Amino acid sequence: MTTQAEIKTKAPMDWVTTIFLLTSPLVGIFGSLYFYLYDTIHLGTWALFVFYFFATGMGITVGYHRLFSHKAYEAKAPIKLLLLLFGAAAFQSTALEWSEDHRIHHRFVDTDKDPYSIKKGFWFAHIGWLFRKRKYVQQGVQDLVNDPLVLWQHNHFYSISIFMCFFLPGLITMFWGSFLEGMFVAGFLRLFVVHQFTFFINSACHVWGERTFSKEQTARDNWIIAFFTFGEGFHNFHHEFQSDYRNGIRWFDYDPSKWMIKGLSYLGLTYNLKKVSEEKILQKTMFLKEKETLHKYANVGEEKLRHWEEQLTNLRESALQEYQKWKQAKQSSNESEVGVLKKNFEQTKASWEKLLGRPLFS
Ligand SMILES: [Zn+2]
Numbered sequence: 001m002t003t004q005a006e007i008k009t010k011a012p013m014d015w016v017t018t019i020f021l022l023t024s025p026l027v028g029i030f031g032s033l034y035f036y037l038y039d040t041i042h043l044g045t046w047a048l049f050v051f052y053f054f055a056t057g058m059g060i061t062v063g064y065h066r067l068f069s070h071k072a073y074e075a076k077a078p079i080k081l082l083l084l085l086f087g088a089a090a091f092q093s094t095a096l097e098w099s100e101d102h103r104i105h106h107r108f109v110d111t112d113k114d115p116y117s118i119k120k121g122f123w124f125a126h127i128g129w130l131f132r133k134r135k136y137v138q139q140g141v142q143d144l145v146n147d148p149l150v151l152w153q154h155n156h157f158y159s160i161s162i163f164m165c166f167f168l169p170g171l172i173t174m175f176w177g178s179f180l181e182g183m184f185v186a187g188f189l190r191l192f193v194v195h196q197f198t199f200f201i202n203s204a205c206h207v208w209g210e211r212t213f214s215k216e217q218t219a220r221d222n223w224i225i226a227f228f229t230f231g232e233g234f235h236n237f238h239h240e241f242q243s244d245y246r247n248g249i250r251w252f253d254y255d256p257s258k259w260m261i262k263g264l265s266y267l268g269l270t271y272n273l274k275k276v277s278e279e280k281i282l283q284k285t286m287f288l289k290e291k292e293t294l295h296k297y298a299n300v301g302e303e304k305l306r307h308w309e310e311q312l313t314n315l316r317e318s319a320l321q322e323y324q325k326w327k328q329a330k331q332s333s334n335e336s337e338v339g340v341l342k343k344n345f346e347q348t349k350a351s352w353e354k355l356l357g358r359p360l361f362s
């Protein structure tokens with residue numbers, strides 16, 4: 001139950017946002033339903049819905065998140081502009097305010113200072129936090145304040161977002177249908193879906209899934225959620241290695257945001273793509289696996305446990321050394337030498353795995 005004192009400390013309600021978030025889905029659903037039942041929804045309008053779904057969703061993930069909040073890569077001005085325009089059409093505030101919140105989220109994740117802390121409940125992290133006013137002090141975002149394009153979007157946010165979100169889809173569908181058809185289907189209905197799917201990143205991605213890369217916070221990896229969040233479902237990796245432009249690190253991990261950034265880099269439109277070293281990832285995952293296994297067998301006695309831990313640590317360290325040798329050789333040596341070094345690494349890692357799976361005392 002909320003106490004009187006707690007009510008007083010809460011920020012005042014943001015009624016404009018609250019009413020918009022609660023009514024815009026109804027406009028989208030009933031407006032589209034009207035066209036579906038009593039008029040027609042042209043195939044082109046559905047195509048525009050899909051295009052707008054990806055363009056605005058990724059305006060957030062590729063733009064607001066990985067480019068502006070995390071600086072995980074750099075982009076040429078035309079790409080930045082497109083990301084700011086379509087990001088605005090996702091109606092999630094300006095890139096500047098979004099990034100301020102998001103940088104605080106990473107810094108203070110799961111604490112009271114986290115603006116959308118999952119500790120305050122699923123609903124709060126999903127949408128509830130938006131119902132109250134936030135104070136923006138432009139701290140920790142000086143790099144973005146200095147960016148003329150980001151500032152331009154910030155200063156003209158409502159005209160840009162209303163035009164990009166509702167008017168442009170309507171103007172496009174006038175080529176084959178009516179203005180309202182585009183506004184309801186590719187505008188309001190699409191916005192509802194994009195809102196919910198991107199909100200999942202703050203809610204579902206902190207509740208369901210694996211914690212392979214870090215157990216110190218609630219963020220999780222979940223490929224099903226990645227499917228709905230433009231690749232952001234690999235959130236445990238992201239929280240541990242936030243400067244990496246990828247969230248799903250294996251080539252087949254569904255991460256369209258990563259593919260978009262990489263694809264644009266071939267055209268020279270994005271550059272300086274940051275990637276955490278594979279060695280660092282390997283080291284962290286092996287270390288966590290060890291901790292987890294040792295914790296499971298904690299009741300076998302301190303001495304046996306310590307001995308086992310020592311052996312595991314030694315093997316992990318040699319595996320990492322072998323890995324390093326193999327990686328270095330890849331750049332310079334001949335293929336047969338690389339093959340031998342690769343085998344050495346794989347064998348040492350296999351020994352570590354064997355030792356991990358077969359406790360010394362069993
Ligand atoms: Zn992030």
Ligand SMILES: [Zn+2]
Nearest residue numbers: 201202219235
């Ligand atoms: Zn998070």
